[in-house]
Amino acid sequence: MEFKLLRIDLWNQKVREEKIDEKILRKFLGGRGLGAYLALREIPPGADPLGPENRLYILTGPITGTAAIESGRYHAVAKSPLTGILGDSNSGGQFGPWLRFAGYDGIVLEGMSEEPVWISIIDGEVKFHDARSLWGKGVIYTERIIRENVGITKEDLGSVLAIGPAGENLSKISAIMNDRYRAAGRTGLGAVMGSKRVKAIFAYGKRQIELYDRQKFFEAAKKLMKKIQEHSISQALGKYGTAVLVNIINEHGGFPTKNWTRGTFEKAYEISGEYLAEKYLKTNKGCWGCIIRCARVAEVKSGPYRTPVSEGPEYETIWANGGNTMIGNMEALIKINYLLNDLGFDTISFGNTAATLMELYEKAQKGELPEDKAKKLLSLLGDIEPTWGNADAVIQLIWRTAYRDGIGDYTAEGAARLAEAFGSPDSAVHVRGLELPAYDPRAINSMALSYATSNRGGCHLRAYAVSFDVLGVPKKFDPLKVDLEKVKLIKFQQEHFAVIDSLVVCKFNTFADSPEDYVPLLQAAMGWEDLTTEELLTIGERIYNVERLFAVREGHGYKDYLPKRLVEEPLPDGPAKGKTAKEAIEKYLPEYYKLRGWEDGKPLPETLKRLGLEEFLYIVS
Amino acid sequence: MEFKLLRIDLWNQKVREEKIDEKILRKFLGGRGLGAYLALREIPPGADPLGPENRLYILTGPITGTAAIESGRYHAVAKSPLTGILGDSNSGGQFGPWLRFAGYDGIVLEGMSEEPVWISIIDGEVKFHDARSLWGKGVIYTERIIRENVGITKEDLGSVLAIGPAGENLSKISAIMNDRYRAAGRTGLGAVMGSKRVKAIFAYGKRQIELYDRQKFFEAAKKLMKKIQEHSISQALGKYGTAVLVNIINEHGGFPTKNWTRGTFEKAYEISGEYLAEKYLKTNKGCWGCIIRCARVAEVKSGPYRTPVSEGPEYETIWANGGNTMIGNMEALIKINYLLNDLGFDTISFGNTAATLMELYEKAQKGELPEDKAKKLLSLLGDIEPTWGNADAVIQLIWRTAYRDGIGDYTAEGAARLAEAFGSPDSAVHVRGLELPAYDPRAINSMALSYATSNRGGCHLRAYAVSFDVLGVPKKFDPLKVDLEKVKLIKFQQEHFAVIDSLVVCKFNTFADSPEDYVPLLQAAMGWEDLTTEELLTIGERIYNVERLFAVREGHGYKDYLPKRLVEEPLPDGPAKGKTAKEAIEKYLPEYYKLRGWEDGKPLPETLKRLGLEEFLYIVS
Structure with missing residues (x-):
């Protein structure tokens, strides 16, 4: 093929x-x-x-x-x-x-x-x-x-x-x-x-996609499809979309609020998937050939946040631009999501950056920024007043950021560079420069390892530990308890997800699927009749190592860490009150390196050899 | 010199x-x-x-x-x-x-x-x-x-x-x-x-400006300055800015409202210069060397229309984006003005264009546009709902227009092309393509001639007939009465204003000045000791003819007319209820041509010869 x-x-x-x-x-x-x-x-x-x-x-x-x-x-x-x-x-x-x-x-x-x-x-x-x-x-x-x-x-x-x-x-x-x-x-x-x-x-175009054994492929696909369709999470995603998570994560105290200074948001229900479905949903929608149909087709008919019929906000978007900035208004979030899509932003990074700006603004007013930086910040704001919960300010900020105007010239650089520019680097919550998504690892501790070891920076899609720490898939763990068994699961997810992203199929399959399901599919698609589940996971591991090698070769970005705020500042509220992610990251990381065959974030030569990556040995030797 | x-x-x-x-x-x-x-x-x-x-x-x-x-x-x-x-x-x-x-x-x-x-x-x-x-x-x-x-x-x-x-x-x-x-x-x-x-x-730079006779110049300047400073209109402009006109023009029934379909706006007071001065004014401000200081330094401290300390809206801006679109909210208008300045728009043309869009939207919903045009219009609107008085829609429209996005690709063309594109050309109120300013000639009838004969298109700054029809300068006329004496005054203003714009000084001098005042100034500045008032006004007339010749040579834009709405649709409200501008324009125009030495909008050859414009005779012969 x-x-x-x-x-x-x-x-x-x-x-x-x-x-x-x-x-x-x-x-x-x-x-x-x-x-x-x-x-x-x-x-x-x-x-x-x-x-x-x-x-x-x-x-x-x-x-x-x-x-x-x-x-x-x-x-x-x-x-x-x-x-x-x-x-x-x-x-x-x-x-x-x-x-x-x-x-x-x-x-x-x-x-x-x-x-x-x-x-x-x-x-x-x-x-x-x-x-x-x-x-x-x-x-x-x-x-x-x-x-x-x-x-x-x-x-x-x-x-x-x-x-x-x-x-x-x-x-x-x-x-x-x-x-x-x-x-x-x-x-x-x-x-x-x-x-x-x-x-x-x-x-x-009209090209037909080649398959080595069409019939076998369709049989395997049908079987997998059934598993996915029948899974309760698939059904919840179809009904309430990804934002079904708002209430769940908030109840676990892991819904980062006010730029990661709190773990619960009092207006969570008003920005939840349930609320969205009840008030603004026109219909749900799937990607090409999808049976889950998690996308939200929403509309705000009139008022200041009027938005035409269009795909509505996802959980991450709602969180980053809602809880994290304290905008507890679903209509505003639908509009913000629409503008962010239209002007072409990463909604997670944008929301974090907006929340970072709000924190910097608050610090500037309280005299907690260096004086020259505070003065510069205030003079660049123009008509934007980035107070917590100010949706109108965020809407203007989207425009200014898209065209790099005024403060937007700085927010366009993302949260880390913004916070650095105004003298408060720890006001940006990121790993390797990538702003974190919607799960506080102080409340859901497996996410500590997930974030720290994600090759592209702070990310929930390299290993979605929420799956077992919160949703009980494949089995339920205590999200507050440090448990080394979780490290294995994270490593497994990182490899499975690498395969999923390479096939390419949707990660929402992974609540229902297992790697075995893709073996007959790939055998039938490619004619690789001797393919095994083990080989598939090795492919995932190989991919994970190659990604890491890119960072090693660049000489930076391979150190695994968590942002200071999550390690040093205990959550002040919710079920995880008093917790930091310090213990989790300190205990998980050595165990993880052992499993990976890495040292201090770098793959060992024998690991590369085991994975057939000899051509890249030059990077680690 | x-x-x-x-x-x-x-x-x-x-x-x-x-x-x-x-x-x-x-x-x-x-x-x-x-x-x-x-x-x-x-x-x-x-x-x-x-x-x-x-x-x-x-x-x-x-x-x-x-x-x-x-x-x-x-x-x-x-x-x-x-x-x-x-x-x-x-x-x-x-x-x-x-x-x-x-x-x-x-x-x-x-x-x-x-x-x-x-x-x-x-x-x-x-x-x-x-x-x-x-x-x-x-x-x-x-x-x-x-x-x-x-x-x-x-x-x-x-x-x-x-x-x-x-x-x-x-x-x-x-x-x-x-x-x-x-x-x-x-x-x-x-x-x-x-x-x-x-x-x-x-x-x-530090270049000193040459003057032929510095002392004589300063004496003449001082004299004129005193006249200006003491004039009651100069003082009103300093206190309330140009928006002091909102209430005055509204009381005369000539404050165009709802895209020129009405002559009074019930929220006029809330968008007046008095209201602005009372609620939002930080201070007034003048241009270089100005003693009138009509500019408004305003601020909206917080809320959806937060605007930093900046120059506030002028009368024309308030009217075009306020009365004409029915936005009776001063805070919104301060923000709209700020954005229009920042993104670089003509606020008069923009406000007219926004109001035209609102009319088109209303017509589309009532089935009064051709079906295909209505469908196209609605599908281009995106998140903009251009209902009368909707400030949030106008704010979004400013951004979309600046970057020519969606409906903004059409509003960026101005009111006339917008209305034409959606099958309702008379929804745009303009002369020669230039959107009209804030005075309804059905209520202030000298403006009919002023607009129709303005060389750059519908404009109040070629002859400001409001001066005598409303403000009583140099003397008060009945704005509803057709009076051929006004024609002479308009021709005089057109010439005087051409001189003012060429010196270059501010037109707000003209409430207090007379052309004689500039004779000693020019004598002293340029050494033209034999200059007379008559020659100065001839210069003005020469300029007015040269401008007109440009249009004649282009083969279009030299016909003097008023938009259909003002000639055919009587005002439904206010002191000018039932009036159109038909009689005024029909009676004023022939008299005007006689005084100008023009025929059907074109200068006659003898007029050009009289003005020493022989080199342009080729254009009219």
């Missing part, structure tokens, strides 16, 4: 097809794994993430776009301008499948265009278009103009991947968007696309 | 000094007059206003920056992208004087830069700077960055003239801004500067 990569030389507007060797696919599958491998080989050490030497990989996997097992996704990979190490992010919607139908399994953007362009890929034919008049425009209107241009206006035919002004203006917290509301959000990859001056890619 | 023009070749980043012949100055003075003359000679007929063949003139006059007689102004001239004929606009602040102190009496931007630039002119030295990182930014932050760059951060030293994103994105209702809050707003000249990719010009 071939995997066709489209290499796009932006300097010369030339394209080249490349068939990926099946041996490489068997080692890395596709998506995230293949991206990490290619990035480590092709992006030179020390590369400027916003320079032409960086490359942006948009990759599907062997299962993308095949059958209704949540396979409508792609994975984006590049060196991150936010973290300075490997950046990658996964997105649903329809772009992944349509890219394959258009004739390619992946795209590599190389070099840099002189002028803004957008690219159409229709039935294998690649065309470059002048995007100067699209530059500065939001994602939603961009999609409209591109669809009118190619003459395919029906929403479910073909797909547009685009950046908003945030990406154009090289915001380090910008996303790559597709299908208007779906985001490859994390690690600032929108800015990489922006630096290459590619505004958008349209994909459409 | 020499007049030094700095010609800037943007293609090659080269500059050239040119001394304007004194004979030309004596015919056109400077500022508006000189700009009209140079534009008619240098801009080729049929030129694309946004093409390199257009030229942008930023001109001071012989009195600019001399003494405290409101001489802190400049005049901008180019072919207008909004009207397609000669565009020009006048602005206060400090830029005019600082340009002269920097060594030049005027600038001509020629050609077009490949990449965005900004230009510094410091003590006669001109430098070009890369403005790529400033592109997209608001005017206020742009000024900050430029001042930091040149190392002159004190606000009253030097001056920055800049465009906002509106001008960059070629909005036809964009302004050239200076000193952050002052605008050469009308006729879309921001887009001309944007098309040439000039983001900003900084001027600073």
Whole structure:
């Protein structure tokens, strides 16, 4: 089964097809794994993430776009301008499948265009278009103009991947968007696309995806589909969306509030999935071929936060821009989410950055910032008054950040650089520069290890320890108790999730699935009849090591740690009152390194040899 | 006395000094007059206003920056992208004087830069700077960055003239801004500067302005200053700002409301100058060397419309974005004004365009637009719900218009093109494409002639008939009575105002001054000892004819008319209930042409000969 990569030389507007060797696919599958491998080989050490030497990989996997097992996704990979190490992010919607139908399994953007362009890929034919008049425009209107241009206006035919002004203006917290509301959000990859001056890619075509044994594939898919469909979490996600977590996490005292200074938010119910479903939901929606349908189609009919019918906020968005900034108003959050999508932001990073700004503002007024920094901050705010809970200020801040105006020139850099610029680095809660998501590890202690060891920086999608610490999948643990058994589970998740991101399928499968489920699927798709579950998890481990090697080679970003606030400041409220994440991280980390075959965050040579990564031994020796 | 023009070749980043012949100055003075003359000679007929063949003139006059007689102004001239004929606009602040102190009496931007630039002119030295990182930014932050760059951060030293994103994105209702809050707003000249990719010009220097007879000049200036200072209107302007007019015009039933469908607004008091002074005023402020000090320094301390200490809204801004859109909320208007300044819009044109959009939206919902147009309109609105009085929608619309996103791609074109695009051309109230200002000629009938014959399109600053119809200067007329004596006064004002704009001084002098006052000033400044009042008014008449010739040569824009709504739809309310402007315009126009020596809007050859404009006879013969 071939995997066709489209290499796009932006300097010369030339394209080249490349068939990926099946041996490489068997080692890395596709998506995230293949991206990490290619990035480590092709992006030179020390590369400027916003320079032409960086490359942006948009990759599907062997299962993308095949059958209704949540396979409508792609994975984006590049060196991150936010973290300075490997950046990658996964997105649903329809772009992944349509890219394959258009004739390619992946795209590599190389070099840099002189002028803004957008690219159409229709039935294998690649065309470059002048995007100067699209530059500065939001994602939603961009999609409209591109669809009118190619003459395919029906929403479910073909797909547009685009950046908003945030990406154009090289915001380090910008996303790559597709299908208007779906985001490859994390690690600032929108800015990489922006630096290459590619505004958008349209994909459409009628290519049938090759499968080695179609019948066997569909039988295995059907079986997995049934498991997913019947799982209670799948059903809850369909009914209330990801924001079903708001009340749950808040009740556990792990809903970070007021920029990580509290663990519960008194207005949690008013920004919960239940409240959203009751008041603003038009319908739910799935990505390509999805049976879970967690997306929220919402509307705010009128008033200051009027928002048209569009995909509503996810749990992470609601938390980062709601609890963390103390905006307890669902209408405002629907609007904020809409604007963040339209202007092309990572909603998690943006919300953290806004909350950091609120903390800095409070400190400036209390005289807790260096005097010159406080003065500078206040003079840059203009019409933005970043008080806790001020939704109107956040709305204006979104615009200013997208175009890097005034204080927005600083918030566009993300929370860590913002806090640093105004003399209060610990006001940013991040790991490796990536702002943390919505689970306080002081209340859900496995997340301490999950965050600290995530290769792309503070992230819940490398190992979702909430699954066992809170939701009881595969079994329930005490989230406040330090238990070394959890370390094994986290390592397992990191490997399983790496496989999931490389196939590419949706991580929401993982509440119901197990790695075994993908063995017959891959056997049938690729003809790898001797594939085993063990090999699959080894692929996951290999990917995890390759990602880590990128950071080791850069000479930074491989140390595993938690932000100071979570280790030193006990939670003042909720069920985890008095807790820090200090004990957890100190006990988990040595055990984790033992399991991984790592030392001080670096893979040992024998580990690389065991994983067949001899070509990268030079990095650790 | 020499007049030094700095010609800037943007293609090659080269500059050239040119001394304007004194004979030309004596015919056109400077500022508006000189700009009209140079534009008619240098801009080729049929030129694309946004093409390199257009030229942008930023001109001071012989009195600019001399003494405290409101001489802190400049005049901008180019072919207008909004009207397609000669565009020009006048602005206060400090830029005019600082340009002269920097060594030049005027600038001509020629050609077009490949990449965005900004230009510094410091003590006669001109430098070009890369403005790529400033592109997209608001005017206020742009000024900050430029001042930091040149190392002159004190606000009253030097001056920055800049465009906002509106001008960059070629909005036809964009302004050239200076000193952050002052605008050469009308006729879309921001887009001309944007098309040439000039983001900003900084001027600073220590050149002393030459005067032929300094002592005589100061004596004459002192005398005029006293007249101005003692006039009751000067004092009212200092106390309440231009918005002192809100209540007055509303009481006359000429305060256009709900996009010119009514003549009174029930919330007028809440958006009046008195209310502004009572609730939000920090202090008043004057332009360079001003004794009237009509500018409002205002602040909204917190809440959804929080606005930092900045120059507050003028009467026209309050009306266009308040009464005309039915936003009866001063805090919202202060914020709207701040954003419009920062993003670089003509507030009169923007407010009219927003009100036109509201009317179109209402019509779309009532089924009064063609079905396909209504559908298109609704689908382009996104999160903007343009209902009457909806300030939040207007705030979002400002952002979308600045970056031409969604419906903003249409509102950026101004009211006339917006209304045309959605099948309801009469929903835009304009003359020659320029949206009308805040006086309904159905209630103040001299404004009918004033608007119809204004060379730059619907404008109150070519002849301010409100002065005699409402304010009683030089004497009071009945604003509802058609009286041919008013025609003479309008022609007089048109000539006097052309002189005022060419000297360059502030039009607020004209409540107190008379043309005689400028004769000794010009004699002393230029050494023209034989200058008479009659010659001065002939200069004004000459300028008025040259401007008109530009339109005649273009083959359009010289017909004098009023928009259909004002001629056919009687006012439904207030003191002018039942009135249209039909009788006024029909009776005034023939009388006006007789006085002007024009036929059907075109100057007759003998008129041009009388005015010494033989070189332009080719245009009318």
